[in-house]
Every structure is written in C-alpha cells, then in structure tokens.
Amino acid sequence: MKFVTVEQSDARLKMILDNPFEGSIAIDETGTVFFANSFFLEILNRTEQEVVGKKVWDVIPACRLFETVGQGYSIWGETLIINGKEFLVARFPLKKDGQTVGAMVKTLFPDQITAKEIMNKVSRPAKTENYIKNTLCTCRDVIGETPPMLYVKKLARRASRTSSTLLITGESGTGKEIIAQAIHTRSVRREGQFISVNCGAIPENLLESELFGYVDGAFTGAKKGGKPGKFELADGGTILLDEIGDMPLFMQVKLLRVLQDREVWRIGATTPTKLDVRVMASTHTDLIQLVKEKRFREDLYYRLNVLEIKMPALRERIEDLPLLINALIERINRKIGADAIGVSQESLEIMKRYSWPGNVRELENRLEQAINWSDDHIVDIRNIPIRPWEEESSNVPMSSDIGFRGCIQETERDLIVSALEQAKGNKAQAARLLNMQRSVLYKKIGRLGV
Structure with missing residues (x-):
C-alpha cells in the first residue's frame, strides 16, 4: 500500500484551492486574511505578502466577509x-x-459574462417530456406517518394499480394534487402525460374548448388547424379535473358523456376522437350537498366516485408537523437559496396549537415568511409580522356571545346561499354579487357548511 505524506497532501490541497477558475480568500475571527489563492491575488493585482496578514476591509473595502x-x-x-x-x-x-473561527469568500464563476451565460442556460431548461415528467410529485413527496396519512398512502397504492376514475376530496391546501401526481407516477400510465385543469379558474365560455379542443374554423378567432383539448393531450396518461365542484351544469353533461363513451367531440368536429385516459377529479366542496341542491349532477358524481381518497386536514394529523416542517424547509431552501435547518422548540409548540385553516399550503407560506425574516439557521416563526395564531387565541367566543355570533353566521350563510342561487352555482359570479374575493367566499362556504 502506498502512503501519502503530509507534504504531498498539503501540495494536493494547494492545487485544489489554487485553481485558475475560482478565487478564494479566507480570514480568521479578527478579520485578518490568512489565505488568498493566485486567482484572487491576480484580480486584486497584489502579491501574497501584500494581502496575507492584512485586515480584509483594507484589502477589499466592498467585501462583507467579516x-x-x-x-x-x-x-x-x-x-x-x-x-x-x-x-x-x-x-x-x-x-x-x-464555533465560528473565520470565514471564506469564493467566486462562483471566473467572470460575470460566464456567470450570465450559465444562468441563462439554467433558467431556460429544454421542455422535453422527460423534464416535464421529472417535475411531478412521487410517493416520496407524500409526507406523513400518522394513521390518517398511512391510510391515504394505502389507498393511493391501491389506486395506482388501476385505471378507474378517482375522486380526491379534502380542504384547500391538503395536497390533493400531490397525491394525484404520486398515483400517476406510480401507475402503468407514468410514461404518459399528467394534465391538470382547474375547472374554477377557466371562464365558462372557454371551458369546453380548453377541455375538448376545436377544429379549424369552428368559431371566429379559432386557431388555424384547430387545437387539441386537455383530454386529448392526456391521451395515454392522466387528467386531473381540479375543483370539479365549480364546473357549470352544461359542462357536467358533456363530461358525463366523455366518461361513458371514452371519446371527445372537438367543437365543430363531425367525428369523435377516441381516448385512453384516466380521469381523476378533486374538490374541497361537499359534492353530496351540491347534488342535493341540484348544482351537481348525481349521475356524474357516481361516475367520478368509483374510488375516493379523502385528504385529512393538517389539524387532524398534527403529529406529522415535524416531518412536514423538515420537508418544507428543504424545499424552501432550494427555492430561495436559504440555509435554514429547523424551527425553534417554542415555534413548534405554537404551531402544534394552531388550527391551520389553510393546511399544508399555509404551513409552507408561514415557514417561507419566517425563513426570510430570520437571521439564524434555527427559524423562529414569532418573527413574522402577521401571526394568525395570536388572533385565533384571542378570538375564542365567550359563552354569553354564542347566540349573537350564531345569528350573524346564520345571516351570513343565508346571504351566500341566496347569491349562489342567483348565480346558478357559479362561485365567481356569486362572489361578485357579494362584493368579495372568490377565495374569501370559498373559506366562508367551508366554515359555514354551505
């Protein structure tokens, strides 16, 4: 066996640090420079004797290394x-x-031109099918080890072994699309496309053309040569109809026909297009209640609800909080270039007591705020400007106030129901009638059980 001497090891380390493509300069805890490689010396236009042993602010006034x-x-x-x-x-x-005993600054690129060229390449990745597929969530992204989440994972494994229609229910922010993507990437359709369509975000007059496509000359302004709809794009793969409860009744009839016949009619077409696509639907609303109110077709509900997975709210699996926090911090670090490693024990206790009405989406939002406001690796959520857990604890109703609050909630509920009836179930139009944002209306519908 050939041993490496200390001198040889030092020489190799010097070769690594003294490379022509990367500048390095290091200081001790007093701000005194004890190392500078040849790259840095060259751009400083100084010798090693002129740099080492000097204070860094005297060598590079603009450097914030200390x-x-x-x-x-x-x-x-x-x-x-x-x-x-x-x-x-x-x-x-x-x-x-x-203990911190010094600091180092390193150039990431030989010059700014090279930096910009590389960043431009990274920011414009090739939109290949493999790239698109690799951005989908997998089973590893389904975080949780509490009984409700273990049951969800069990159902997801079963759902991935079939192509039956799947309905995913649960409050907003519980991860309905994540579980849908995970099931797709685990199924035999994983080589096909996963297409997600938010049925509540597309105007009613455009929804049919978006879902089913159109032929050349189907209407004024139609794209020459026609355009395939989302169902055709998902052929051989999976389509997720997100917020299916917001789909207008006239489109529910057309969707029912697609599920029955496994074919779509483009707008203006004279023949249908056969499909091989798995349909998933998700919603945060109570479809059974919508059926009772004649705002969702009963026959469509049973077509969609062959398999069902109900995503639990975060407050129902609060023991998963540490696992979720670790996974979300890792994601946020990659997103914004942070280096947080966890939250303080005080923060964790506060988060365990909070009800999390926005679920995992709200948790990620609060963590990202806290990381941006924090100067430490251990994040303290008490640093963020808006702390909803404080409002929640201060808004606990007194027993003598229950009747009054109940009357207000009942009146609010009646106004929302009336607006939805006038809008024929269209939540966007109902929100306009009530002069409130649609997101606020959704929250009130969920809270009041409309």
Whole structure:
C-alpha cells in the first residue's frame, strides 16, 4: 500500500484551492486574511505578502466577509466588485467544534459574462417530456406517518394499480394534487402525460374548448388547424379535473358523456376522437350537498366516485408537523437559496396549537415568511409580522356571545346561499354579487357548511 505524506497532501490541497477558475480568500475571527489563492491575488493585482496578514476591509473595502464571522451562516449569489470587475460570490463561515473561527469568500464563476451565460442556460431548461415528467410529485413527496396519512398512502397504492376514475376530496391546501401526481407516477400510465385543469379558474365560455379542443374554423378567432383539448393531450396518461365542484351544469353533461363513451367531440368536429385516459377529479366542496341542491349532477358524481381518497386536514394529523416542517424547509431552501435547518422548540409548540385553516399550503407560506425574516439557521416563526395564531387565541367566543355570533353566521350563510342561487352555482359570479374575493367566499362556504 502506498502512503501519502503530509507534504504531498498539503501540495494536493494547494492545487485544489489554487485553481485558475475560482478565487478564494479566507480570514480568521479578527478579520485578518490568512489565505488568498493566485486567482484572487491576480484580480486584486497584489502579491501574497501584500494581502496575507492584512485586515480584509483594507484589502477589499466592498467585501462583507467579516459580517459572516458574526452572523455564522452562508450567503450565496452576492455580487462583489473588485477593481471595477463584478464577480458572483459566496461567503460562508469556517467552524471548529461548532464555533465560528473565520470565514471564506469564493467566486462562483471566473467572470460575470460566464456567470450570465450559465444562468441563462439554467433558467431556460429544454421542455422535453422527460423534464416535464421529472417535475411531478412521487410517493416520496407524500409526507406523513400518522394513521390518517398511512391510510391515504394505502389507498393511493391501491389506486395506482388501476385505471378507474378517482375522486380526491379534502380542504384547500391538503395536497390533493400531490397525491394525484404520486398515483400517476406510480401507475402503468407514468410514461404518459399528467394534465391538470382547474375547472374554477377557466371562464365558462372557454371551458369546453380548453377541455375538448376545436377544429379549424369552428368559431371566429379559432386557431388555424384547430387545437387539441386537455383530454386529448392526456391521451395515454392522466387528467386531473381540479375543483370539479365549480364546473357549470352544461359542462357536467358533456363530461358525463366523455366518461361513458371514452371519446371527445372537438367543437365543430363531425367525428369523435377516441381516448385512453384516466380521469381523476378533486374538490374541497361537499359534492353530496351540491347534488342535493341540484348544482351537481348525481349521475356524474357516481361516475367520478368509483374510488375516493379523502385528504385529512393538517389539524387532524398534527403529529406529522415535524416531518412536514423538515420537508418544507428543504424545499424552501432550494427555492430561495436559504440555509435554514429547523424551527425553534417554542415555534413548534405554537404551531402544534394552531388550527391551520389553510393546511399544508399555509404551513409552507408561514415557514417561507419566517425563513426570510430570520437571521439564524434555527427559524423562529414569532418573527413574522402577521401571526394568525395570536388572533385565533384571542378570538375564542365567550359563552354569553354564542347566540349573537350564531345569528350573524346564520345571516351570513343565508346571504351566500341566496347569491349562489342567483348565480346558478357559479362561485365567481356569486362572489361578485357579494362584493368579495372568490377565495374569501370559498373559506366562508367551508366554515359555514354551505
């Protein structure tokens, strides 16, 4: 066996640090430079003797490296100007036994031109089918080990073994689309497309053409050559009809025919197009109640509800909170370039007591706010400006106030029901009649059990 001497090891380390494509300069806890490689010396136009042993602010006045010693965390993607040249750099602490003993700054690219070229390539990835498929959620993205989530995972495994129509229900923000994507990527249709359509976000007059497509000359302004609808694009794969409860009645009739005959008629077509597509639907509304109110077709409900998965609310699986927090922090770190590693124990206790009306989506939003407001690796959610858990604890009704609040809620419910009847079930139109945002209307519908 051939051993490497200390001198050889030091020489190899120097070759790694002293490469012609990356600048490095390091300081101790007092701000004194103890290392600078040849790349940095060249752009500084100084010798090693002129740099090592000097204070970093005397060598590079614009450099904020000494701040890193006090902060103790990394900063990536910062611009540093040296002798009139811009460099994209990263600065990070040097630690020993958990204590910060210095800091280092490194150039990420040889120059700004190279940096921009690479960033342009990264920001415009090729839209290949493989790229699109790789962006879908998998079973690993379904986080949770509590009984409600273990049951969801069990149902998802079964649902992935079939092509039967699937209905996914649950409150907003519980992860209905994530479970749909996970089932698709686990199924035999994973090589096909996964197409998601929000039935409540598309205007009624455009919904039919979006779902079923149209032929050349079908109507004024139609695209030359026609256009395939979402169902055709999902042929061989899966289509998710999100917020199916918002679909207008006239479209429910057409969708029922598609589910029965497994074919679509493009607008203006004289012959149908056969399909091989799995249909999933999701909703946060009570479809049974909509059926009773004649706002959703009963026959369509039973066509959709061959298999059903009900996503539990976050408050029903609060023990999953630590797992969710870790997964979401990792995702947020990648998204915004942060380096958070967890939340404080005080934050966790607060989060466990909160009801999370916005579910996992709200949790991710609050965590991202807290990470942006935090100066430490351990995040404290008490730092964010708006703290809904404080409002929730202060709004607990007194027993003497229950009757009064009940009257207000009943009146509010009657107004919403009346507006929905006038709008024939169209929530967007009902929201306009009530002079409120549609998202607010959705929350009130869920809270009041409309």
